[in-house]
Amino acid sequence: MSTIFSGIQPSGTLTIGNYVGAIRQFVELQNSHNCFFCIVDEHAVTVPQERLKLRDNIRSLAAIYLASGIDPNKSTLFIQSEVPAHTQLGWMMQSISYMGELERMTQFKDKSEGKEAVSSALFTYPSLMAADILLYNTDLVPVGDDQKQHLELTRDLAQRFNNRFLDVFTVPEISIPKVGARIMSLQEPTKKMSKSDENAKASIFMLDDPKKIEKKIKSAVTDSEGIVKYDKENKPGVSNLLDIHAVFSGETIEELERKYEGKGYGDFKQGVADAIINVLKPIQDRYYEILDSALLDQILDQGAEKASLVANKTIQKAKKAMGLGRVK
Ligand code: TYM
Numbered sequence: 001m002s003t004i005f006s007g008i009q010p011s012g013t014l015t016i017g018n019y020v021g022a023i024r025q026f027v028e029l030q031n032s033h034n035c036f037f038c039i040v041d042e043h044a045v046t047v048p049q050e051r052l053k054l055r056d057n058i059r060s061l062a063a064i065y066l067a068s069g070i071d072p073n074k075s076t077l078f079i080q081s082e083v084p085a086h087t088q089l090g091w092m093m094q095s096i097s098y099m100g101e102l103e104r105m106t107q108f109k110d111k112s113e114g115k116e117a118v119s120s121a122l123f124t125y126p127s128l129m130a131a132d133i134l135l136y137n138t139d140l141v142p143v144g145d146d147q148k149q150h151l152e153l154t155r156d157l158a159q160r161f162n163n164r165f166l167d168v169f170t171v172p173e174i175s176i177p178k179v180g181a182r183i184m185s186l187q188e189p190t191k192k193m194s195k196s197d198e199n200a201k202a203s204i205f206m207l208d209d210p211k212k213i214e215k216k217i218k219s220a221v222t223d224s225e226g227i228v229k230y231d232k233e234n235k236p237g238v239s240n241l242l243d244i245h246a247v248f249s250g251e252t253i254e255e256l257e258r259k260y261e262g263k264g265y266g267d268f269k270q271g272v273a274d275a276i277i278n279v280l281k282p283i284q285d286r287y288y289e290i291l292d293s294a295l296l297d298q299i300l301d302q303g304a305e306k307a308s309l310v311a312n313k314t315i316q317k318a319k320k321a322m323g324l325g326r327v328k
Helices: 016-029 051-067 085-096 099-103 106-112 120-134 145-164 210-218 236-249 253-259 265-290 294-322
Strands: 003-008 034-039 075-079 140-142 173-175
Touching: 003 016, 003 120, 016 034, 016 051, 016 140, 016 236, 034 051, 034 294, 051 075, 051 265, 051 294, 075 294, 085 120, 085 145, 085 294, 099 120, 106 120, 106 145, 120 145, 140 145, 145 173, 210 265, 236 253, 236 265
Parallel strands: 003 034, 003 140, 034 075, 140 173
Antiparallel strands: none
């Protein structure tokens, strides 16, 4: 059975972009793969975080994973900082990463642009991400489109390590969903929907109540044409809503274009909102049941233990390959 690894940062409430690009794929894939899903809190602290808020976000993300359908009997769910092997291999990966290739990362450029104090960890973030993936002999990494560049670097680092030292790492493939790989902002549909967008109207959060979802979809930017048609270049707002509708209702874009032919954006937007609410409402109900349960802690404890077993084996191999420590 092939192995899957993916992670999400606990840096705020998840958006439907995270759901569509990541979690929805995870729930499907766990039925046929050996899966590791991680709450990457060490990645979150590469930018300033309020400590109590971070704690809440970690727990909340664990509950969202489970409420969305991640089954601890099928998948290993754990917190990155509870498995020290991640930072250990992260250091080794930094040692073989070049400044030039890290400087080319668009996520680093976006996140550091115009900021006065940029942490060195934000710069070396992709080396830690490579470590996350490579620790588990991962074959496939399901992510949204924005992580493609990081994945290409991960593949380069794995190959570089294998060539320079010993053949330790599996070179992972990337898996990006066909529809919804990049859900866009509702207010600026040429920009990615993001957990950290300052304009709350731009994103639908997974814990938004139905009224809020309706309101945000109704105020989403479209155009003055009044025709529901997929055309990313000329109609980015409508195309984004079509993507969202398709993913949440399971209909194809063509079916939806036909369904809303001759109807205005009012009906269309109501359809988009209803499709989202139908999927999110049951997830939200489960989320509030799980959030404060002792079961959640048990699952995370077991997850960290299971992940450590695999990760520590890889660390031993990687240390040996690099000549670190003593022969035992
Ligand atoms: P993060 O926390 O920003 O996002 C988590 C996942 O959600 C996807 N995503 C989206 N997909 C579609 N449309 C969007 N608007 C959208 N926004 C986010 C992301 O592509 C991602 O799959 N660096 C990673 C976290 C990470 C990781 C890893 C991922 C750390 N180590 C190892 C995979 C493997 C990140 O910042 O994701």
